[in-house]
Amino acid sequence: MKILILGGTSEAVELANGLDERGHQVTTSLAGRTQAPRQPKGKLRVGGFGGVDGLADAIRHDKYDYLVDATHPFAAEMSAHAVAAAARVNVPLLRLERPPFMEPALAGWWRVENVTAAAEKLPHGASVLLTVGRQQLEPFIARRDCRFIVRSIEAPELDLPDNFEPVIARPPFTRNEEMALMKRLGVTHLVAKDAGGGMTSAKLEAGFMLKVQVIMISRPHLPDAETVSSVGDALAHFDQFPARKRFFFLP
Ligand code: NAP
Numbered sequence: 001m002k003i004l005i006l007g008g009t010s011e012a013v014e015l016a017n018g019l020d021e022r023g024h025q026v027t028t029s030l031a032g033r034t035q036a037p038r039q040p041k042g043k044l045r046v047g048g049f050g051g052v053d054g055l056a057d058a059i060r061h062d063k064y065d066y067l068v069d070a071t072h073p074f075a076a077e078m079s080a081h082a083v084a085a086a087a088r089v090n091v092p093l094l095r096l097e098r099p100p101f102m103e104p105a106l107a108g109w110w111r112v113e114n115v116t117a118a119a120e121k122l123p124h125g126a127s128v129l130l131t132v133g134r135q136q137l138e139p140f141i142a143r144r145d146c147r148f149i150v151r152s153i154e155a156p157e158l159d160l161p162d163n164f165e166p167v168i169a170r171p172p173f174t175r176n177e178e179m180a181l182m183k184r185l186g187v188t189h190l191v192a193k194d195a196g197g198g199m200t201s202a203k204l205e206a207g208f209m210l211k212v213q214v215i216m217i218s219r220p221h222l223p224d225a226e227t228v229s230s231v232g233d234a235l236a237h238f239d240q241f242p243a244r245k246r247f248f249f250l251p
Contacts, residue, residue, distance in 0.1 A: 016040035023243030
């Protein structure tokens with residue numbers, strides 16, 4: 001089968017590798033936000049499609065048999081485009097979405113709808129570990145009464161005020177590393193997106209151990225689509241289809 005994977009996650013890379021090994025023709029699409037993304041097997045294309053119209057045209061033009069949305073759970077615009085474009089060109093869509101984080105009993109996370117609500121919820125004088133990515137820092141800039149440690153994979157593009165300290169690091173992190181960071185920097189609050197997955201969950205365990213208050217940003221609502229929650233389930237889904245067309249010649 002010819003499969004287009006909308007990527008940007010480690011699961012997308014693992015799925016592309018698994019489907020390629022099974023003989024499918026896979027193309028992974030990336031938005032182009034990170035400078036050195038992991039290279040999946042198969043083909044790679046980089047950059048936006050130009051909305052629903054552009055994605056639908058690309059699926060039609062390149063004759064894809066299947067579309068997989070393996071974007072990050074917070075990439076809501078791309079996921080909505082995937083649903084609309086797949087319906088328009090009548091190509092089946094599978095969404096691969098990892099489960100949300102599990103809140104430990106008695107952890108008492110504060111749940112908020114978005115980054116703006118998270119910024120408003122912080123108490124005066126908080127020392128905050130911000131792990132919302134480098135592109136959603138704007139609402140926190142107004143909070144000159146808090147101290148922010150901004151952890152991201154690449155340096156923030158915004159000019160940040162003096163109460164912001166960037167920490168550039170790539171997951172995964174261990175619980176001990178997270179505890180050491182939180183202790184060293186005197187962190188009182190942790191702001192995180194409910195991204196789920198094992199790569200970034202250690203910060204939540206560390207926060208629990210150190211009684212750091214977690215402010216968890218809920219996932220955006222996505223339009224309905226057939227969904228699996230692991231790479232294994234996605235591969236099993238495709239195992240019901242033959243990888244390549246086979247031709248039988250009668251004698
Ligand atoms: P978004 O808001 O949902 O999408 C904005 C636009 O970026 C889309 O309309 C599309 O442009 C383009 N785009 C997004 N994903 C794309 C892909 N895989 N291939 C081609 N174009 C794509 O997305 P976002 O939140 O900015 O995230 C961008 C990428 O980073 C996603 O691929 C996501 O998987 C990854 N990521 C996001 C987060 C996060 O917290 N949001 C975290 C880790 C990784 P056009 O309309 O022009 O097609």
